[in-house]
Amino acid sequence: MNRIITTISLVAFTVLAVLSCKPKYNEPTYSKGEINPSRFVMIGGSHTAGYMNDALYYEGQENSLANIIARQLGKVGGGNFNQPLVNQSSIGISSNLLSPMKLGYKTDCKGVTSLSPIRIAAQGDLGVFNQNIYSTNDLFGNYGIPGLKLADVFSSNSNPFFTRMASSLSASVLDDAIASNPTFFSVFLGVEDVMDFAKSGGTIENLPSATSFQNAYTNLLQVMTANGSKGVIATIPDVSEMPYFTTIPWNGLTLDAASNSTLNSIYNPLGYYFSVGSNPFMIVDSTANVFAVRQILSSELLTLSLPLDSVKCNQMGVLFPIRDEFVLDAGELQYLRGVIAEYNQIIRDLAAEYNLAVVNVNEFSKNLQTGFVYNGVTMSSKFVSGGAYSLDGIHFNAKGNALLANEFIKSINLNYKSRIPQVDANSFNSTLFP
């Protein structure tokens, strides 16, 4: 009898133990801390809008920086977040009226076919700009507008990415953004202010002065915080770290023995020397010598807009120096980085003054340039393979936006004692390979 009881109790114990053998998952407790996330509005440029692969389109917008942040705010009481969505069936459109890019095969002037960003269609969907989608019933939360500079916030403007969502022709971005009485806001502006200069190789010099940048930013924050709203603002990355400026190598000029001796005979009198193998490209520099040509320095950058077929087949960068519009030279880079540093100091000071959380996007961009491992995946700012930037080399893809959104969330949590969960950035799409 004793035995039977022992046996039965052992069997029962075993069965019970096996059944209860799963560790329990405790539902996490999130909290909004000191913020009121019920009505969130974000103002920014193309990164905020979800512009990627050089176009604004539905899937990119779904994975916009603003939308990812808003979705997480939704877990601590955030309300609906409306975006000026492009129709899901539309291919979308770029600021140059082109279609989005994808990774495909392209044959170059030498007949070599390789994996390369290509446009998915001959042109973008112009219909995107032809219809105004403003609705008083569903006021937008995402005022990320491709190309939006800080000063553009205060006036009506003809940016087609804004006119398609504006309440009226005379409305300013700021008027529309505060129409819904945001209780929590984010501002990520300034990138577009320096982008024209950088993308044009320093040929477009329209950067606002530090004073006007400071005044405009102060005005903006005064309006946004007028009703006591808390918010999160962000510094500006060093845009020259983006793949658009770091992909084409300064010393990508590869010479065989014959062309080496030709080039040496041409350029030695100017003091420029070449060797078999890789060499610096020749660039235009009016201050260099009477021929206004010199070798590019290792610290100088070439833009992704450089016509590569001309380089490969028509002596661009060799006998025909690369034009200024494709080069960020040492002086231009110093100027650009100086301006960004000034702007960032202003942003940090204002964050302190207005008690706002501030995200160090500048540092995030530097970390990407160094490269880091995120949940087993190496992320970097390398073109295509780095995993964070889309094929235009300037805007993040969905995964890059998710990583940056996590930085915003960390900053909000730290500053406002909230517990908002981050996203699993690896569940967002990166570069898609054919």
Next chain:
Amino acid sequence: MKQIYIFSCILSLFFLPKLSYAQGFQVNFQGQKQQGMGCAGTALYQDGASIFYNPGSVAFSNENSINIASTPIFSNVLYVDSATKQGYRTKNPVGTPFSAYGIFQAHKHDKLKFGIAAYTPFGSTVQWEENWIGRFALTRLELKAIYIQPTLSYRIADVIGIGAGFIISTGNVNLQKDVPVQDSIGNYGHAELAGKALGFGFNAGIHYDLNKKITVGITYRSQINMKVKNGVATFTVPASLNTNFPDGAFTGALPLPNVTTLGWAYKATKKWQFVLDINYVGWKVYDTLAFDYEKNTTSLLDTKSARNYKSIFAFRGGGMYKANGKLDLRFGSGFGFSPVPDASVTPETPDANRFYFTGGLSYRFTKKFSIDASIYYTQIKRTAQNTETNLYGTFRTKAIAPGFSLIYKW
């Protein structure tokens, strides 16, 4: 000139494994009677399982015996990511380690005994749920290893026995993880490393009866280097990246550490007996995990991952109560330090310092035929950030292992 730089170092993170319910790779499910007493028994001859626990003890057997056993393992791991607070679980199939022992002597009271053992110190599968957050570290790990150990034991005096066995270890490993390259509809790539491993070692021990009540045992199981020589690496990636991830051969190795054990047995009364084992496990040998691919590309480089394990102590003890002539009852417990430093905690090894508890019984139907049963339970928790993958979260593991054996003596 403009190149599409394809991924480098994507596979910089391949790990070989160990089991979630084991301290390091060490699994002490080699004898039901020992399992019943906290997995201790180095100083106590009980049955054929002593070929594993102490070949020296085997010299004190005085019978031919055959002993076969199995210990199904039900283990579940929950990982809660610290950044997203999301939880992910394993869907492990039931592990079925087995052991078989035979002890033989030429005639009664012979001083020399022959032993043969086959046991599975590994034999489990770690399978994580679909799309879990650590999928680029590991999605599935299947390990099977069988040790064959022929053994000789000799009683050099009435109170001293010595024994030693040679170990041939054969195994299979199958390691899978996702590769962070996405095809045109967003599916991630996948990598599978499969291979057979072979290693050699030995197991030696001394058994000494200090007096009628106290026995001491010392054993040393050598390190075994499990080498995978002709492994096959298979990659499922988008077509445009096939040349970057060529299927092909790889080699690798996994060191299984040496284990030194000092054990005591104490016969308190006719009915009560107690055992205590102290293990020192030389995990320090596991400092690096390296994979060498036959075909390297810029995306597929040979890898060296720091492990930096520490050698550790484990303490195991238990008691046995002879209820009557037919029934023995057992109980036990143990504590082991984790050899795994925080930086090396991986989804294969959510290891932690641990307590475990065991129980067991034997029932003798006849003089020749008996059965044993045992049960093992543990739960552990480890919060750590792996410095290679940066996975940062909390692993919680619960494992239960009921075991059963049949013994025939003559």
